[in-house]
Amino acid sequence: MPEIYREKHRVVYYETDVSGQISLGKLVDLLMLASYDQGKALGMSEEKLNEQGYGWVITQHLLEINRLPKRDEQITLETKATAYNRYFCYRDFAIYDLAGELLAKMHTAFVLLDLKTRKISRITEAVIAPFAPEAIKTIERLPSPGKLTTVDAKKEYQVRFWDIDTNHHVNNVHYIEWMLDALDADFLLNYEPVALNIKYEHELHYGDTCESKVQIIREPELITVHEIKKTDTLSCTAKVSWRPRQ
Amino acid sequence: MPEIYREKHRVVYYETDVSGQISLGKLVDLLMLASYDQGKALGMSEEKLNEQGYGWVITQHLLEINRLPKRDEQITLETKATAYNRYFCYRDFAIYDLAGELLAKMHTAFVLLDLKTRKISRITEAVIAPFAPEAIKTIERLPSPGKLTTVDAKKEYQVRFWDIDTNHHVNNVHYIEWMLDALDADFLLNYEPVALNIKYEHELHYGDTCESKVQIIREPELITVHEIKKTDTLSCTAKVSWRPRQ
Structure with missing residues (x-):
């Protein structure tokens, strides 16, 4: 056990x-x-x-x-x-x-x-x-966060000294901050996250610059799809489900 | 008391x-x-x-x-x-x-x-x-952090959603991160701060972009002088004393 x-x-x-x-x-x-x-x-x-x-x-x-x-x-x-x-x-x-x-x-x-x-x-x-x-012998098949089909907002982020952890790459938590910050304050004040599926593809290092892109899907449920890329290399993808703040 | x-x-x-x-x-x-x-x-x-x-x-x-x-x-x-x-x-x-x-x-x-x-x-x-x-009746005269006479490094920062506190402006701690991050990783890995004098002049808000500038003075002691400006408005100044990491 x-x-x-x-x-x-x-x-x-x-x-x-x-x-x-x-x-x-x-x-x-x-x-x-x-x-x-x-x-x-x-x-x-x-x-x-x-x-x-x-x-x-x-x-x-x-x-x-x-x-x-x-x-x-x-x-x-x-x-x-x-x-x-x-x-x-x-x-x-x-x-x-x-x-x-x-x-x-x-x-x-x-x-x-x-x-x-x-x-x-x-x-x-x-x-x-x-x-x-x-x-176990098997590999878990976890659901994919999906891909953006259009870009509703994007922001650039440069990796800072304090984004780096003891593995000498960007800590997993900072991707979440970059993804959500690419949405604007109005969105973040009106909605709260209820689910997150985030998948890490390629590590980022000190001094790297990346772009955080987001697509907002409003029907049938409010969902945002995110990607973080360093030039053409996909670093991280995510899907977030939201509900109005109570 | x-x-x-x-x-x-x-x-x-x-x-x-x-x-x-x-x-x-x-x-x-x-x-x-x-x-x-x-x-x-x-x-x-x-x-x-x-x-x-x-x-x-x-x-x-x-x-x-x-x-x-x-x-x-x-x-x-x-x-x-x-x-x-x-x-x-x-x-x-x-x-x-x-x-x-x-x-x-x-x-x-x-x-x-x-x-x-x-x-x-x-x-x-x-x-x-x-x-x-x-x-008390008097106002304390606290030492000034001083001004930059030259710029050895600078970086731009955009205010993020999570930089804002309940006073609806950038929390005082984030200025410290922007100031020190403008130094490079080599500097931050080799030296540790022993003193900080930071003075706040004008508040910054969500979506603002600011520039963090630093001057490095090596003699007689290692000191860095910092300023954060939004275009021409001085937002914050600081002086930091350093020693080699032990």
Whole structure:
């Protein structure tokens, strides 16, 4: 049975936007923290992995939101590594409020990056055993975020020093911020995200410039489709579902 | 005697840079959080102030750093409102490690912004009394960060949705990130900040574009002088002292 890890967190004001709700990027930051802390608690920390020349890298997040936590709200973060095959590790995340209500859940696919060759490495027993996921032979077929058919808005972003993480590339959370920021403030003030499917294709590095493009589909449901490209190289795609803020 | 407020915090990985030390922006975020939490604890929260049409705005920070806290380190944040006059409130901040060593201290000048007129408002007894600062007649003469005499590097930044705080302008912390990011990664990997004097002149809003310029002075000590301008309007100036990373 997979090891389950839980920790409490108080949402603080700089994790929220002007609506007082947590921003989508910070929400994913918190879930990534739970996974980082589990590694530490089980003796297989990110630092230890880095020393061995490896780092966990996200290939896809599938996030569903029932309610975004608010400024000063106490929440519980939960995670477990559910399964792994030769190259992928799959993880489930959940966020609960004080009453035990499920606020959000996320399913994430990780690969192990060789920090020297920048290539995907086979997952070794030593690295994965502490988390006790199920060993599987199959590769999960996760839904694709889809492609833009037209561009409704776009913005350019230059990678900053603080966008880079210990894997020496742009941290997965910053793509989410670039994607959503390409929508304008009116949109972001009127709607809140209920689902995110984000898929990472090619890493970006310090000093790179990329373009964040978005298509807004209003019928039958409000959906935005996103892509981030560095010149012609697709770095990341995503689909976000929205509802009016309550 | 001023009310003293303390809270504990664990520095988490997304608050640190690739060196494993907290970033200067996040360090100031944490201190601002302590001040926000004190307001809440004393019944004069930022939300309550916002409802009355006001918000606290920073005019200057003077920060001195003995040692930057590291990833996963437990620290204590401390703050008190030391004094106030007709228009300014002065606050002291400190960060201690588990052994009680002083890691950093900051002195900050605040003014009260009228959120409708966007003008500075006189500080009322009702707003300030819970913090019990000393009432003074004088205005503190804080040192000026100085001006650039030449430009060694510059970068452009566009204000993003998540740069905006409940005062509906760019939060003070983002200026620090724009200023330091205008230095390149080599500089930021080789040196760490030991002091910051940052002065805020004109607010920036959503969608604004600004230019962050920096001059690097190497003798007799390593100092950088910064300015952020929106076209011809000076938004913010700063001086940062550095030492080689240990």
